[in-house]
Amino acid sequence: MTIHIENLHKKFGKNQVLKGVDLTITEGHIYAILGPNGSGKTTLIKSILGMVIPDKGQISILDRPIKKDWKYRKHINYLPQIANFPPNIKVRELIHMITDLRNSPSAKKELIERFGLEPFLNKKLSTLSGGTKQKVNIVLTFMFNSPLIILDEPTTGLDPRALIYLKELIQAEKAQGKTILITSHIMQFVQEMADEILYLLEGEIYFKGSIAKLLEDTQQKNFEHAIAAITTTKSHA
Numbered sequence: 653m654t655i656h657i658e659n660l661h662k663k664f665g666k667n668q669v670l671k672g673v674d675l676t677i678t679e680g681h682i683y684a685i686l687g688p689n690g691s692g693k694t695t696l697i698k699s700i701l702g703m704v705i706p707d708k709g710q711i712s713i714l715d716r717p718i719k720k721d722w723k724y725r726k727h728i729n730y731l732p733q734i735a736n737f738p739p740n741i742k743v744r745e746l747i748h749m750i751t752d753l754r755n756s757p758s759a760k761k762e763l764i765e766r767f768g769l770e771p772f773l774n775k776k777l778s779t780l781s782g783g784t785k786q787k788v789n790i791v792l793t794f795m796f797n798s799p800l801i802i803l804d805e806p807t808t809g810l811d812p813r814a815l816i817y818l819k820e821l822i823q824a825e826k827a828q829g830k831t832i833l834i835t836s837h838i839m840q841f842v843q844e845m846a847d848e849i850l851y852l853l854e855g856e857i858y859f860k861g862s863i864a865k866l867l868e869d870t871q872q873k874n875f876e877h878a879i880a881a882i883t884t885t886k887s888h889a
């Protein structure tokens with residue numbers, strides 16, 4: 653699913669967060685949206701989702717502007733950074749509820765097994781550990797088949813085994829030609845997963861390109877150092 657973003661602006665009060673983001677996202681690739689805390693990564697993602705309304709600029713998905721047309725949203729699977737689950741319902745009830753709402757086939761059984769969630773199905777969400785809540789969040793995101801997958805800090809709280817499963821899931825989706833956007837502060841994860849780095853700085857895309865290009869541009873020996881050094885090299889968007 654191709655996304656075109658043109659001259660996107662967004663401010664909250666006096667805080668001008670996005671100052672003219674131009675971006676094309678093509679299908680079959682994994683993009684990592686990086687940038688310092690508060691640089692606008694979540695704001696950009698939420699603009700694509702229609703959860704934040706931009707002040708200026710345009711977003712088109714499959715060549716259609718998303719303004720006033722919310723139907724495109726059923727083609728997106730979104731993993732929020734902080735899942736606000738209703739505390740008093742059980743894991744099983746939540747999964748059923750979401751399956752009913754989406755009314756499309758789901759791979760919930762395999763995912764529940766994969767992430768070892770069977771023992772938690774009858775527990776209330778408020779009683780789960782942070783990592784277990786994140787596993788539920790992941791099941792809810794990946795159980796439907798959508799061409800665009802947006803993951804905001806997907807690794808938060810996961811143990812090593814769950815992290816491996818998550819990486820396998822993401823690669824399997826990519827192999828099916830899906831478009832995947834990820835934000836993460838875990839550079840090793842980004843390095844393993846991303847085809848393309850999008851680095852947001854001061855409201856604009858400051859760098860767009862492969863990890864190899866980033867290493868070349870910054871003349872650093874590894875990815876983590878390259879990201880840390882990115883702001884001292886000139887813009888390459």
Ligand SMILES: Nc1ncnc2c1ncn2[C@@H]1O[C@H](COP(=O)(O)OP(=O)(O)OP(=O)(O)O)[C@@H](O)[C@H]1O
Nearest residue numbers: 664665667669687688689690691692693694695696
């Ligand atoms: N609904 C809102 N109302 C007011 N300010 C907001 C709102 N949402 C975001 N902001 C502000 O916009 C800026 C960018 O926030 P955003 O969450 O997009 O950053 P981020 O790059 O995702 O940060 P992080 O790496 O910390 O997750 C921050 O200064 C934040 O306080």
